[in-house]
Amino acid sequence: MAARSVGTLLTSVLALLAAGVLVSTGQRMVAAVTQYRDSGEAQTLAAADKTIFEAIRAIRSQRGTATTALIAEDNPTPKLEALQRSANAQYEATIAAIATIDVPDRDALGAAITREWKIATSRYPLLLDEARRPRQERDLKRTMAWQDARGVFEQLNHASSAVSNRARMNHPLVGEMVQVRRFAWQARDRYGLQCSLLRGNVNTGQPTSEAQKILHGQHRAIVAAGLAGIDELLARPGAPPAVTEAFRTARAGIDAANKKIDQVVAKLGAGTGAVMPPAEWTATCQAPFDSIVRVAILALDEAIAQGDRDRSAALTNLVVQSAAFAAALAIAVFGWIVVRRRFAAPVRELLVAIGRLRERDFATPVPPPAHQDEFGAMAVALENLRESAATADRLAAENEASQRAQLARAGTIDTACESFDSTAKSVIESLGRSAGALRDTANAMRSIAGRSSQEAAAVSAAAEQATLNVQAVAAATEELSNSVVEISRQVQSSAAGARDAVVQAEQTNATVDALAESAKRIGTVVELITQIAGQTNLLALNATIEAARAGDAGKGFAVVAQEVKRLAGQTAQATDDIARQVAEIQGATETAVAAIRSIAGTIGGIDEKMTAIAAAVEEQGAAAQEITRNIQQASTGTQAVTRTIGNVAALSRETGTASDAVLQSVETVAADADHLSGDVERFLGRVRAS
Incomplete structure (x- = not known):
């Protein structure tokens, strides 16, 4: 707790010191930020005042330039339109500048300027209408409404005053230059008004009225006051x-121009007409304009430059103060980290290590020191103490454990022997029972394998007999197919003989009756052949059905084969009858060539029937060939069955051999179990004896 209190005290002291430094540097940084913001505002105000001043100057000079153009130029419209575009640009720049400043009633100032500007621009067509007239017919009085732009100037002057007042309040040097600009414009404005006041008199040569004289004197006094104000402001070091x-240059120019104006005024009323051409009067009046305006422009440029210098200085100061604040913060954080890591953390780790030793926790080592200082030396000493205590504690525990182990060993061995004896007997008995069961299973396997071999041999013999039967059926079917082919050949030959009989019938006509009788017998034979063909088709169908079942029995196929042979014999006998009758017909036709012509048509019909018989016989031949192919496939299947049964028999013999080997292994295991039982009993006896 004491160490923690000291660490807390050091941290608190460091925090107080850091807080003091941070507050001090923070205040300076805030002041620098304020200075930077104010200098930027001053620069913005100076730039806005310059924009407003440029607008006032451009709009004011536009009046004099436009009036001179109306009086002196034949076509002043292009110049007037250019003046209008320039004035619009200055107005838009002024509105944009006012939007960037922070002055009271800023939005109201912009709205007022916009309102007055719309009124002034709505009168501009008066000036353009007058410019379209011939120069001798123009009258400036018709443009007085356009000339009267007091509302615009008043709002622009209000905005300029608001800007300059804001600058004078917050930024004295900038405000001083803005005030110089105001005095310079006051002199320029009133100086221009006196020229406008006297322009009509100079153009006509009429003397000035009392009111003009008073107003002229006021203008001169205001110009003098403005110049005096500038002189006073610039008199400071x-x-x-x-x-x-x-x-100085502007003041000298104004004095010289005033002398010329006084000389012109003195000539008014002499009755000589125009005292001075309008262009020359404009040039005389405007001679000091540029120098006066230059004073105002230089003052505003100096204000902007001063704002830029102040802004740069403020930025430098802000950077310095920010760096000081960051350095102070970094030092404070570094000090806090050092106190925490080099003092508080080591003390806390030592206290934790001492607490573990007090609780007799000698297994957890003391953390190694991060630094070779006083706390590091204490940590090393504490670690040596822990190792010594741990060694002593370990030796005592080992001695006590050794004694307990020797006492417990005897009981453990006795218990283990009894357990092992019981387990070994149980295992050996189970092994004997399993060996007996395995012996019975092996004997059963050998018996089953023998019966399987006998059955496989019987099946193999039956399969071989079936194969022989199928092969015999195949041979008979092949002979049947050959007979059908022969019948077909003989029928075709008979058809050819019939066609020859037609030819011979044309050579004889004497043996018509004998030929008719032979033709009847030929018809009978043909009917017999037709019956044989039908039965052959039926037998072919039966043979196909029996062939499909040949794999099961194959007995019915032999009956069908015998029937096919019988029908084939009948077909051959009928074919012999047909051949004999055809021979008789041929002998008759040799003696009755002339008579046969009358029955040529009949013999032609017989020829067609013989052709049909030949086609039927060919179909029988195709069916017989199909039967032969199927019987051959059945023979192949029975051969495969025979081979498979042979394989089954071989496997059965191998199973019997394996059963003998298993039986022998069982006998060996039973013998080993008997030996193991004796060894276990002898081992337990020696252990108990020891």
């Missing part, structure tokens, strides 16, 4: 030299 030099 460190004023921008470029702005100061530009102001």
